[in-house]
Amino acid sequence: MVATAKTTRRTARREQRRQQLIDATMKCIARKGMGNTTLGDVAGEAGLSQGIVNLHFKSKDNLLAETLRYLADEYKSHFSKAYEKSGPGPADKLLALVELDLRPSICDRRKVAVWFAFWGEVQSRPTYRKICDERDQYYDDTIERLAAEIIAEGDYQHITAESVAIVLNSMTNGLWLSFLISPRTFDRQKARDALLGYLSSVFPKHFS
Amino acid sequence: MVATAKTTRRTARREQRRQQLIDATMKCIARKGMGNTTLGDVAGEAGLSQGIVNLHFKSKDNLLAETLRYLADEYKSHFSKAYEKSGPGPADKLLALVELDLRPSICDRRKVAVWFAFWGEVQSRPTYRKICDERDQYYDDTIERLAAEIIAEGDYQHITAESVAIVLNSMTNGLWLSFLISPRTFDRQKARDALLGYLSSVFPKHFS
DNA sequence: GTAAAAAATGAATGAGTATTCATTCATATT
DNA sequence: AATATGAATGAATACTCATTCATTTTTTAC
The missing domain is CATH 1.10.10.60 (Homeodomain-like)
Structure with missing residues (x-):
């Protein structure tokens, strides 16, 4: 009993x-x-x-904000874990972080839908903006630092770490949108190939 | 009369x-x-x-759907116009179409906010999905065809038109998100540089 | 085992808002 | 000038939904 x-x-x-x-x-x-x-x-x-x-x-507003915060925290936690667990070089780490965004546990129908629901309101809700901003900054800074290290290692010309970070950040978010809008035609493998294709054309010595 | x-x-x-x-x-x-x-x-x-x-x-629902349709039609119209007006080669056309997404008349705070508002609801509204899908298909197909022509022209290896279309499509959508979330730090010129950086690393013979 | 505390319920409340519609207004037609 | 017609109004209606709270149920402490 x-x-x-x-x-x-x-x-x-x-x-x-x-x-x-x-x-x-x-x-x-x-x-x-x-x-x-x-x-x-x-x-x-x-x-x-x-x-x-x-x-x-206490209130609906509060529930929604806490939901967004939960998603953001969860993302950050996966992000850190992926960073720690990946190989030692910056190229390994960059690849691990980029691939994270396509992992089914992150790139999940429900979660992506929620992200976009909040992004749609971000304009009018300072609270949402702050939470999203924070997560984005975290992501952006890390990616840019890794890109800078790779550029230094490979002595790449005509490319800046900032550009690479912009491309990768916008690409991963954009891929989520394709996934959300056209889950039927979205193909994880093709998305991964596209990302790798980008990395190997910009950092040929690191990503063959 | x-x-x-x-x-x-x-x-x-x-x-x-x-x-x-x-x-x-x-x-x-x-x-x-x-x-x-x-x-x-x-x-x-x-x-x-x-x-x-x-x-x-008639109803609020209908107003919202008509608003989305207007945005989609407007986009398509700009898209077609940019295509017609651009130079003859596929590289000229591709560049013109990609740059379109950063033009202030399209990449405008108000319009982008509305796009994301709808994308946030797309999951639960078949009508919205249909309109968005249609626009995306239109975009994707054109970009992929142009990329295929460029690849043939330059005899590029290790790259598929499909990958290029995926990258460009997701990048432009993703750039809109950055613009929406962080209008302060978003920089059109840097976004353009990032896009051009991508194009020149993947199609070096066409985009120096 | 009992009492106090905490958690949960669900009916009641009231603020907000989509929709309706009788009426007014402006313009075109005769 | 008189009439007809579509456009527009805004008060009234009907309804939804966040929030409250008196009551019930469950847990914890003693």
Whole structure:
């Protein structure tokens, strides 16, 4: 009885419940769009009652901001892990980071839909902008530094680290858009080939 | 003559009003986001009365779809014009089309904000997806054909037209995102340099 | 085992907003 | 000038949904 009660208990620890609601929020946004997602939808998706979101997040605005922050933090964490785990040279690291954006766990229908939902509102919401900006800066700076190291190593001419960072950053975001809009025709392998094609034409000594 | 002129003027006024409302819609979406734009906002922005949108567009949903269609059509029209007007070779044409996406009349704060607002909802709205898909297909096919011609002309190895089209398509969309999120740090010239840098590394004989 | 605390419920509230429609207004037609 | 017609208004309506809160259920502490 004690054991059963523990596994089937209806209440959950605060953090657990919050996470459950954030997950439900992402599902709803992906399915119905941010504008058409109601707190009732989120609660229903989580199998809980009407007032649950306000209990745990105080307001809808707050829930949405926390959802975005969760996504951004998750991305950063994957990013750092990919960086640490990859080979020692800057080319290894750059490749690992670029490939990260195509990994199914990141380049996932639901998550990408949520990113774009927020980007669509970023213009009018300073909070969203701040969170997105921060993540982008983090990404951009790292990529540019790696590109600079590769350029120095290979003594490449006619190319700047900044340009490479701009290309890679915009390409990965743009690939997400293709994935979102045309999941049928989107092909991870082709996307990867395109990215590698770019890297090998700009850094031929490093990416054959 | 008299009858005809009068008739066309009357219908023209109707189209004029619709266009005025579409413009107001884009302004509102850019300022407040799609989710927070009310029909009252749109009517107010146009200097007209509450019920005006329903009179001309039947419903809010319809207004939004027509707004997206307008944007897509406008883009296609600029695209065709740029294609026609550009130099004869495929490299001239490719450059002209790529540069189009950075032209202030296209890469404009308001319009880009509206594109992203719709992309954020594309997942849940088949109508939006269809319109976006169509535009993308148009773009992609043309770019790929031009890339294929350039590859043939220059006898380039280790590169496919499809890859080039993927890179260019995702890059231009991605650059729009940077422009939207960080208008302060976004730099048209640097974006252009990055695009040209890509083209010259992949097609060195055509883009020095 | 009991009491206090915490978590969760779901009906009620009220603010906001899409839509409707009776009426007014402007212009064209006779 | 008189009439007809489409355009526009804006108050009224109907509805959605975020938020609140009194109540119930579950957990924790003793």
